[in-house]
Amino acid sequence: MELLLEGLKKAIEMILSGNREIIEITLLTLRVSITAVLISTLIGIPAGMFLGLARFPGRKFIHAVVNIGMGLPPVVAGLWITLFLWRSGPLGDLAWLYTPTAIIMAQILVSLPIVTALTSTAFQQINPKLILQVKALGATKLQLYWILMKEVKLAILAAIIAGFGRVIAEVGAAMMVGGNISGETRILTTSIVMEVSKGNFDVALALSFILMTLAFIITFTLTYLQQRKRSQ
Amino acid sequence: MKLKKLLSILLVFLLALVTGCSDSSSDSTVKEPEKASKEKPTDLILATTTSTQDSGLLDVLIPEFEKNNNYNVKTIAVGTGQALEMGTRGEADVLLVHAPAAEEELVKSGDAINRQKVMYNDFIVVGPAEDPAEIKGLSVPEALAKITESKASFVSRGDDSGTHKKELELWKKSSLDPKSLGDAYIESGQGMGATLKIASEKKGYTLTDRATYLAQKKNMPDTEILVEGDESLLNIYHVMQVNDGKHEKVNADGAKAFVEFMIAGETKNIIKEFGMDEYGEALFFLFE
Numbered sequence: 075m076e077l078l079l080e081g082l083k084k085a086i087e088m089i090l091s092g093n094r095e096i097i098e099i100t101l102l103t104l105r106v107s108i109t110a111v112l113i114s115t116l117i118g119i120p121a122g123m124f125l126g127l128a129r130f131p132g133r134k135f136i137h138a139v140v141n142i143g144m145g146l147p148p149v150v151a152g153l154w155i156t157l158f159l160w161r162s163g164p165l166g167d168l169a170w171l172y173t174p175t176a177i178i179m180a181q182i183l184v185s186l187p188i189v190t191a192l193t194s195t196a197f198q199q200i201n202p203k204l205i206l207q208v209k210a211l212g213a214t215k216l217q218l219y220w221i222l223m224k225e226v227k228l229a230i231l232a233a234i235i236a237g238f239g240r241v242i243a244e245v246g247a248a249m250m251v252g253g254n255i256s257g258e259t260r261i262l263t264t265s266i267v268m269e270v271s272k273g274n275f276d277v278a279l280a281l282s283f284i285l286m287t288l289a290f291i292i293t294f295t296l297t298y299l300q301q302r303k304r305s306q
Numbered sequence: 307m308k309l310k311k312l313l314s315i316l317l318v319f320l321l322a323l324v325t326g327c328s329d330s331s332s333d334s335t336v337k338e339p340e341k342a343s344k345e346k347p348t349d350l351i352l353a354t355t356t357s358t359q360d361s362g363l364l365d366v367l368i369p370e371f372e373k374n375n376n377y378n379v380k381t382i383a384v385g386t387g388q389a390l391e392m393g394t395r396g397e398a399d400v401l402l403v404h405a406p407a408a409e410e411e412l413v414k415s416g417d418a419i420n421r422q423k424v425m426y427n428d429f430i431v432v433g434p435a436e437d438p439a440e441i442k443g444l445s446v447p448e449a450l451a452k453i454t455e456s457k458a459s460f461v462s463r464g465d466d467s468g469t470h471k472k473e474l475e476l477w478k479k480s481s482l483d484p485k486s487l488g489d490a491y492i493e494s495g496q497g498m499g500a501t502l503k504i505a506s507e508k509k510g511y512t513l514t515d516r517a518t519y520l521a522q523k524k525n526m527p528d529t530e531i532l533v534e535g536d537e538s539l540l541n542i543y544h545v546m547q548v549n550d551g552k553h554e555k556v557n558a559d560g561a562k563a564f565v566e567f568m569i570a571g572e573t574k575n576i577i578k579e580f581g582m583d584e585y586g587e588a589l590f591f592l593f594e
Contacts, residue, residue, distance in 0.1 A: 160397055161555040171397075172351065172380045253382040256365070271499035272360045273522035 081279025088280055095257075100284060103261040106174050106248075107241045110181035114189045114237050119230060122193025123219065126200075140194070143187025148240075151183040152247025159251065172253040177261065180247035185237035192236060196229030197222065231300040235293055242289050262288075347378040350560035353398035355468055356497045358543070359383035361517035361589055363580055370576065371567045377560045385497070387466030393417055393546075396553025400561040402568070404468040404515075404543045407475075413546070417553070420561075421546035424568050425577050425590040429472055429541050431533035432502070432519055433458075433511035441511070442532045447480035449533045454482055457490050459510030463501050464493030468541075473513045476538060502526065515541050517589040520581070543590075545569070 088096045125136060157163055159171040159179075170176050200222055208218050223230070245263035252259030254268055262285040269278035358364050359381065368379050382389075382398065386405045392398040394417045401418065403409060412418040431449060433441070439456040441449035453460055462484065463470040477484050484491045492510060494501040498518040505512035506526035519531070533539075545568040550558035567573055574592050581589035 160395070161553075162395060162397070166555070169349065172349075172382065253380060255380045255382070256368075258380065268359075271356065271497045272362075273499055273525050275525065 085280035085283040114185040118189030122190040126194040126197025140191045149246035152250035176251040177248045181241045189233045189237045192233035196226035347376045350377040351398045353389035353392040354402040355386045385467030399557040400564045405471045418546040419549045424543045426542045429539040434509040435530045446536045450480045459490045461492045461505040461510045461512040
């Protein structure tokens with residue numbers, strides 16, 4: 075209990091004193107997570123829309139694959155990306171291993187299936203009669219997609235929230251592909267692991283409070299937006 | 307109207323975030339040409355053991371190295387087993403590890419060159435203060451025999467690290483089989499810090515390097531040093547270059563500079579003094 079309070083005190087202290095390292099780590103965490111979620115959203119929503127609306131052979135199979143992807147253990151994602159980015163691997167010449175880019179790649183790999191699958195489920199639940207009706211009213215394809223998208227916006231936001239939750243909590247893959255390098259790839263989750271192994275539980279706790287605050291603020295903003303739209 | 311307001315706020319928020327992101331990336335692109343004029347530092351991947359990072363030694367040494375050499379050191383702190391594996395695959399440029407027998411194999415296979423002795427500290431056997439197996443002050447073989455007899459818990463790293471390799475070597479030298487402990491032999495599969503914590507929670511014995519133990523001591527008031535000072539407990543660190551003749555992508559110049567830095571006189575002074583302020587004793591010693 076004492077340790078908890080101490081950690082909270084330390085967190086406030088670290089933020090107020092403008093500890094440069096902490097600010098850097100926090101900003102990098104935000105940059106990496108938000109970039110990963112943005113890319114996952116930009117790819118995942120159109121992909122989910124297509125998967126939810128289109129009818130083509132092998133669709134069920136792709137659905138199953140995406141659903142499995144939702145449960146992809148981050149460590150597995152990390153391992154695969156490591157193998158690809160190794161100097162001896164197929165993408166070795168890019169020298170991306172142990173850079174923030176590698177962490178972003180791993181986080182996209184774990185969040186993209188979540189955004190895609192949840193979006194696709196939302197589109198599948200649209201009443202087919204609605205599609206017929208909109209078409210009958212003479213909407214172009216683009217107009218149709220836009221209307222349908224508005225129809226499922228709540229679910230899409232939920233998909234983004236879920237994807238973000240996965241990404242900001244991610245530690246195993248970030249450790250493996252990022253290497254937890256001070257000033258370069260050290261993010262909040264990996265520094266918590268490191269501080270614990272150093273025996274600095276108070277610092278680890280302080281970082282955990284910062285991480286939770288970040289996650290809370292962003293999730294709250296997204297949820298607020300989602301629920302406000304609903305009450306309108 | 308409220309919705310519009312909220313949306314615009316959100317839009318601003320998002321834009322700020324996105325520009326914030328691109329800012330930081332454009333920052334680096336702005337900085338890079340600047341650095342390029344002063345020769346952009348090249349990346350140097352150092353694969354090392356967790357003990358050098360967790361003790362804080364590298365936090366002191368790396369900035370010192372980067373100050374005088376135009377390299378950007380990427381420290382990957384993993385177990386010695388993984389660090390050596392990174393060496394054999396050419397995924398690292400320079401290694402700082404502590405498993406002499408395994409290191410020699412790397413030199414023999416031609417994966418590592420220019421292997422230099424850097425420093426040493428010692429392994430110790432720690433355990434609960436009440437010492438159920440009564441091993442305090444014994445020699446290593448006697449202590450391990452007592453632990454096996456009394457079926458006391460022993461926590462092993464079990465992760466192919468330098469410490470784990472040392473532990474297995476000690477069992478073997480004492481002609482004992484740790485598996486005979488059955489469930490009392492716990493393989494944590496984790497770093498030294500976590501393993502010490504498990505040993506302290508389970509009131510078990512464990513082999514650890516002194517540096518990590520001293521760093522963790524504040525979290526484990528009931529754990530004490532029980533066996534120390536035995537010659538077989540020496541923990542020797544070597545630095546070595548990954549052979550660029552065998553692995554073409556290795557940063558050979560940087561690796562060479564790092565090896566030279568590690569055995570330079572000024573560095574030795576830093577290592578010798580390290581830990582005095584915080585623990586009142588040195589954590590690493592030099593060969594003199």
